[in-house]
Amino acid sequence: MKERSFQIDVNLKEITKHRTETLPxxxxxxxxxxxxxxxxxxxxxxxxxxxxxxxxxxxxxxxxxxxxxxxxxxxxxxxxxxxxxxxxxxxxxxxxxxxxxxxxxxxxxxxxxxxxxxxxxxxxxxxxxxxxxxxxxxxxxxxxxxxxxxxxxxxxxxxxxxxxxxxxxxxxxxxAFQQNYPKTNTLKNERMKKMLNWIHEHYKEKITLNDIARSGQLSRSECCRYFKRILHTTPVSYITEYRIQKSLLLLLEEEASVTNVAYAVGFNSTSYFIDQFKKVMKITPFVYQQERREES
Structure with missing residues (x-):
């Protein structure tokens, strides 16, 4: 049963406090x-x-x-x-x-x-x-x-x-540290973080490829290459999946409708939200909502 929510902020930083009373x-x-x-x-x-x-x-x-x-x-x-x-x-x-x-x-x-x-x-x-x-x-x-x-x-x-x-x-x-492990480009990773941070701050709005590329100081083609190389997906697919992640908890709120949730996370069409949700979650948002409420 999927019941734990992994909490991160808009900068992708995990919110969980990793410490005991005396030690970090x-x-x-x-x-x-x-x-x-x-x-x-x-x-x-x-x-x-x-x-x-x-x-x-x-x-x-x-x-x-x-x-x-x-x-x-x-x-x-x-x-x-x-x-x-x-x-x-x-x-x-x-x-x-x-x-x-x-x-x-x-x-x-x-x-x-x-x-x-x-x-x-x-x-x-x-x-x-x-x-x-x-x-x-x-x-x-x-x-x-x-x-x-x-x-x-x-x-x-x-x-x-x-x-x-x-x-x-x-x-x-x-x-281990002395061995030649795969090298990563610091600038590349920082640009990737900036683009993801921008998406997470603006996912409720209309987002274009130009917006994402600009946030990482890249061209449109370079932006797409970054997503493909690092995340193995496209910018559009990442936005869609992120919006669906955000919809999961909203669907569990009392009196939340599929339509209201769709617009709340940035989709401009209920039918498109349902279609994309089903592709990612292998279930419709309405059925997901009902099953999770019954489990609760």
Whole structure:
């Protein structure tokens, strides 16, 4: 049952506060299919994200790169990188997600030398962590230990967590960060963010390709190439799917009609909204509305 809504702001930044009472850290399990969209939408956050796939397989997109991660393997996603996740069809993917602000991995004195250069490296968007490799297995064990420590909250557990995080960082620096991982263009990603931010601020209005291209300081053709290369879709398709994402929660409001919701999210025709909703969600908005209200 799809019941969780992934909250992001107009800048694609995740709204969720990733912290305990004393530490800028959060750890939780995610079942991708339970998200209201059926996948984890494109977003970013200041925290570094460490993921362990517990069940099934998922395809993660990090900036313009894609990486499949199966059960038993893990992934490092760097601070500030755009990312999203979809499960491999029918795998019912479940993963542990550990979000940590970068400065927590190392002391202030060490962070300048061994932390900051990697967190800010334009070419270092992600690291695949092979669970069969000794160093990868060690990182996974440390992530699971952090999860356990957060749950039990024994005396001085915060110190134990920081110890585990430092061990994780040492393994990443010594075994992974030095390798030649796919390079990403910082300017390209910033332009992509600007275009997506503009869409998210104006999705209720009439939007043209010229508007989107202008927001990213690109030509129309370059704009289309950016969307195709990074998001594997067209600007028009992205706008349509984003409007439909926004319609999902509105449809659940009391006395909300399909027509009112269609116009509220930027469609200028109820029939076109129904047609596009059915293509994306494989169900009509009215049936979706009725089924979700019955579940509630």
């Amino acid at each position: 850290i959060a750890c939780y399990e995610t079942t991708i299919s339970e998200n209201i969209n059926g996948y984890i939408p494109l977003h970013w956050h200041e925290e570094i994200q460490l993921i362990i796939v517990l069940k099934g397989e998922a395809v993660f997109q990090i900036n313009e790169n894609q990486r499949a991660v199966k059960e038993g393997d893990a992934l490092f996603i760097n601070s500030g990188c755009l990312h999203m996740a979809e499960e491999k069809k029918g795998s019912n993917c479940v993963y542990i997600c550990l979000n940590v602000l970068p400065h927590l991995f190392l002391s202030q004195e060490l962070y300048t030398t061994y932390g900051y250069p990697y967190v800010k490296a334009p070419h270092l968007s992600y690291i695949f962590i092979d669970g069969t490799e000794r160093w990868g297995k060690s990182i996974i064990e440390s992530i699971l230990k952090v999860k356990e420590l957060l749950k039990e909250k024994a005396p001085f557990f915060e110190i134990d967590i920081v110890t585990q995080l430092t061990m994780i960082w040492k393994k990443l620096v010594s075994h």
